[in-house]
Amino acid sequence: MSSLYGSIEAGGTKFVLAVGDDDLNIIQRITIPTRTPAETIEEVIGFFKDYSLKGIGLGSFGPADIAKESATYGYITNTPKANWNMYDIVGNLERALHVPIHFTTDVNAACYGEYVKGHAQGTKSCVYFTVGTGVGAGAINAGEFIQGFSHPEMGHMIVRQHDSDTYEGNCPFHKNCLEGLAAGPTIAGRLGINGEKIEENNPVWDYLADYLSQAAYNTTLLLSPQVIIFGGGVMNQPNLLKKIKARFKEQMNAYVATPDLDAYILQPGLKDNAGTIGCLALAKKHFD
């Protein structure tokens, strides 16, 4: 009989909980709203209590302290989200469930999912961007997460303002960094309505494509990954990926011979399951 592993995708608005097997097949999966830590963690415990798990992979919203040697390892740290500031999510779950937990960021988990079973399968390096309420990214090099004094914060990289885009940006730290110009809320910030309601030929999509292609360009030059994946709700806009690739090609100007763009800049192969499968795979890797 296959061993079982748990997956927790801890997001600011919802938690996705799942149990999977050795082949990373998802056996059960539920979504619960994120409430207070006490309420939410009780629901998490309730979900997992009938399973005998070898371990749980936990991909969390941030900022999260994932440095094992840190005094606050396993904490969600200085988040503005009520009640979750400096919350020891790993400690609380381990004490209640008596199962080892492997802790990483939500974007690292999704990146790892694509690495083991999605479009980056068979590579040694990849980068996964999520473009939604914010912009974040996880990255793998030589089979290891990119991580030094902390985890990457690629959403705040420097981009150049598009000539026709007069939006000043909404990042509270840097105004017009990547996230401040390309995250989902910037669409309503410019036009007063959400992305789903905006036509395909609205120039806002050209602006976002330009900023996201700059992200792919800088990622290529700094990391030389074998695959770059763009996920998240904003990427559901038809043609956005195509626009990103076209603009990337112009900007690169053939300086670096990247892999063929159709195999280099992609949407997630696992669709919405990248994070869940990544968490299961991390649990399996660490506790097998």
Next chain:
Amino acid sequence: MSSLYGSIEAGGTKFVLAVGDDDLNIIQRITIPTRTPAETIEEVIGFFKDYSLKGIGLGSFGPADIAKESATYGYITNTPKANWNMYDIVGNLERALHVPIHFTTDVNAACYGEYVKGHAQGTKSCVYFTVGTGVGAGAINAGEFIQGFSHPEMGHMIVRQHDSDTYEGNCPFHKNCLEGLAAGPTIAGRLGINGEKIEENNPVWDYLADYLSQAAYNTTLLLSPQVIIFGGGVMNQPNLLKKIKARFKEQMNAYVATPDLDAYILQPGLKDNAGTIGCLALAKKHFD
């Protein structure tokens, strides 16, 4: 008796050749001008022929194919440098010297030197920028070089033009990328005279500091390294490092809690020996 290792720093204008011991002490070191491959390689062979070496570390100017699985592994590829285009430097040296050669980029070699014996010693991740005729960088994460479909090309990352800098940039591929605005030749491009002759209070140093601080900022957000090192001739300008750190602090706006800047953004601990010691260390690591 200690084993001996060889080091070759292959540059576009000079080659630095050295022999070192198990403790990475440099026993002999010479510099020769870069002429045609045939002439230069003959001199290299002459230098090493009296030593019994366990291996040689070779850090090369680029573009260099350092991907072991590639058909042109060990080649200097599409360089504009006369006679060196598609030159099989590793194959030619191995056939003449009968010693295994570990091939990497010049900046990877310098990065590795700082990693084993310089300011990044004891860390697991660091980035080494060289700012000279061009701008290049090598990087290490979790003890492994950052390398995917190729090696990084950080010198061409996107930066924002400084408000007061009217120089259009000199990169043949991207005009005003990092290298196009911050490499040594851009100083003469702006002012008609070289950097050594320009006073400390000339605004050109503020421009360069701004661009190099953007490089450090993006590097921090994409890689989160434990140390960032700036070497190369342009960094000999007094106060340039200080200006970079001051501007970095402004740009970061406390978003990411980096290590203390005096231990985070540094000039090479090994000074001009970073590349040589890195090549010796790579030879020792791979052929011990």
